[in-house]
Amino acid sequence: MQIIHRISISSTPEIRGELAALGVIVGASGLVTFEVDEAHEAWSALRQWIAKSGAADIVSTKFSERELAEASWFALEPGWHHGYPQPIEAHFGYRDATYAKASFCEQCGIGLEQKAPFQMKSEPRWGRNGILQLYWVFDEFFVTPEVWSTVFNPNGVGCRPVLDVDGTELKTVVQLVIQEQVGVVVMGLEVERCARCERVKYFPVTRGAFPPLASEPPTRMAKTREYFGSGASAHKGVLVSREVARALAAEKVRGALVRPVRER
Template sequence: MRYRHRIVYAKGNRSKEFVDFLKERNAVFEKSESTLQVVYLFEEEEWIDQLYKVLQSEHTSSMIDTIFTPEEFEKAEWLTIRPTFRFEYPQPETYYKTNGVTYDSSNYCDGCGCGLKQKDSFRLKKVPSWGKRHFLSINWVEDEMFVSSAAMKIISDGNITGLKFLDVIKNKTDLVLENIHQVIVQGILEPGFLPSSKSVKSTIVCKKCGHEKYITTGRELTFRREIFANLECDIIKSHETFGPGVICASQIIVSQRFYQLLVKHKLNKDVEFEPLTLV
């Protein structure tokens, strides 16, 4: 795996030293007419500290993506999954967490956003135009996935375990929306995330409820191997939660078998997978 930094800055607004620093390290400068310059830079151990220093002196930062090799994907026993297609908002939008429609919010903490329990279907205004896509997440809801009917059939026929499907309701009606289904992940792992300075930017302890959650760097996530040892499912959520502000999301984790099924049926175009490191 390699770590790729994505740096964005306003063109013509940077010191020559900064731009030279990037050029000397073979950064790729995206060509565009935009006033913003996007730069991709693969991290190297020997100058990572220097990179952070120059980013700081330029009052900017980078987003990190971990780029895995095909072999790492093939060998991964478990991988996180995340749809890249974002659609709509949960309805009704007003106080959607606490208005009692989708969630039981009796244990909700407005300090960290944790404690919601889904009690009923999500409601949406409409069905997406799926095109060639099959997975989506709805805005504001980071750890729930929705799929097309075609994807639901492939997952069901593939005997994937650890999930069920739930209808999505058209807002302001009791009608079931066609061709969109929520994937309900049934299980939660034992605690086992191993935060390190490499993978975690900061750990937030909620002042109101004491709940702990993590803001990640974008580098690979490490979990204790033993929490996966006796699992008899292909999809599960992490015990730990992640996200800034009132975002409180688990990781959704799938087995190699589930990953292979999606690849085989070309359903992996609009989802991002990241192999987990198990120790």
């Protein structure tokens, strides 16, 4: 496992000098970005520099082939986002069109329950990808009908249609239907409690494996009961079994990543 930090900061002579002293050479002007592994010999000093300088720090994890091969469950994470849910994009119109909001809290984002098909502006521009997430919707995945039939349908995962804003069913995309929910072991996770509704969510997992499952799901794809996110954004984690992860790899499906779930 490698913990990798993607650091971004505006370059100045002072910044360049400080980084050069730590063994990092960056460009002469503008916004500069570099990556550093926590195994780097200067990581301890770089960590202090990041805190002092206020540089943007995005953390990711690269898992070994052995870690991936030994995992029984994985968190499914987006490799890209494509488009915004419709309608009335500028005012989050998809919430009223797609979700029941009886339990929804606008302050923390918890509580939306899907009641109708998602809407997109038009057929997705898939390119070489076969699975996607929409911006703002971090616990639903959309795939081509071919990916559903070869990967998800054989593993017992259903699908539902996606519509355009006129109500016409799109032909090149379906939404995966994830009905089962499972709890995760939340000990050690950073928690955020909503001041309005008092419900809790946990910060997204970017470092290391996903938390262990409290029990084994009876299906090969599930969501967490717990919410993750920060501020006004909240979503449930999406989990897939080893069989689904291997099918995605065998079919060379692009557009999503997997994070091993830690064993209890």
